[in-house]
Amino acid sequence: NAGVTQTPKFQVLKTGQSMTLQCAQDMNHNSMYWYRQDPGMGLRLIYYSASEGTTDKGEVPNGYNVSRLNKREFSLRLESAAPSQTSVYFCAIRPTTGGSPLHFGNGTRLTVT
Amino acid sequence: SQQGEEDPQALSIQEGENATMNCSYKTSINNLQWYRQNSGRGLVHLILIRSNEREKHSGRLRVTLDTSKKSSSLLITASRAADTASYFCATESRDDKIIFGKGTRLHILP
Numbered sequence: 635n636a637g638v639t640q641t642p643k644f645q646v647l648k649t650g651q652s653m654t655l656q657c658a659q660d661m662n663h664n665s666m667y668w669y670r671q672d673p674g675m676g677l678r679l680i681y682y683s684a685s686e687g688t689t690d691k692g693e694v695p696n697g698y699n700v701s702r703l704n705k706r707e708f709s710l711r712l713e714s715a716a717p718s719q720t721s722v723y724f725c726a727i728r729p730t731t732g733g734s735p736l737h738f739g740n741g742t743r744l745t746v747t
Numbered sequence: 748s749q750q751g752e753e754d755p756q757a758l759s760i761q762e763g764e765n766a767t768m769n770c771s772y773k774t775s776i777n778n779l780q781w782y783r784q785n786s787g788r789g790l791v792h793l794i795l796i797r798s799n800e801r802e803k804h805s806g807r808l809r810v811t812l813d814t815s816k817k818s819s820s821l822l823i824t825a826s827r828a829a830d831t832a833s834y835f836c837a838t839e840s841r842d843d844k845i846i847f848g849k850g851t852r853l854h855i856l857p
Contacts, residue, residue, distance in 0.1 A: 638789075665843070667845065669847070674849065675849060676835060676847045676848050676849035676850050677790070677835065677837075677847040678847070679844060679845065679846060679847075682843065682844065682845075684843045690842075690843075690844075692844060693846065722787065724789055724790070726789075726790075732777065732839075732843070733777065733778055733795070733797065733839070735780055735792035735795050736780075736782075736790070736792060736837075736845060737792070738789030738790045738791070739789055740788055740789050741787070741788070741789055
């Protein structure tokens with residue numbers, strides 16, 4: 635999806651390892667979101683950043699930290715990965731809050747063994 | 748728990764028929780959005796309806812919103828094979844969170 639780049643595309647971790655998922659956008663949008671998608675569960679909001687310099691918890695923030703490094707980048711960190719964090723992680727952006735739709739990246743598929 | 752809940756969870760219809768999916772939510776919202784997802788890829792925005800709107804159209808899509816019942820429906824008319832996908836409703840609340848439901852898997856039969 636043009637505009638939102640997620641890296642890596644795939645990752646396998648062992649329990650207890652740490653890693654950072656990267657999200658970068660070139661659309662100059664203010665708001666950025668991290669979701670996880672498990673089979674049959676839809677998308678669940680982990681953290682979001684309404685604008686540069688702000689971050690807020692979503693539905694399932696435990697076990698994750700985020701950094702809004704600048705307007706372009708919003709990273710998601712797993713400090714000590716657990717098998718329950720096996721999922722597909724999506725980054726999404728939108729121009730601003732309040733009534734604009736989300737534009738999604740293609741996701742990072744993470745497996746924790 | 749998730750804000751939006753879609754119904755049915757899965758739907759199979761013949762090509763050319765209309766498909767209707769429903770979404771119910773629990774708290775007050777600013778707007779409700781519908782998205783489509785193909786084969787585990789990122790979601791694609793279809794249509795957004797604001798809390799003061801009752802109906803909206805976009806091509807073969809029609810969305811209704813009933814805030815008194817906290818429910819919305821998505822109608823796809825004259826379905827095509829390419830409409831096979833998962834469809835999600837998402838609600839935006841005043842704190843800027845956008846919360847998704849579990850989705851409806853739509854399968855269009857040839």
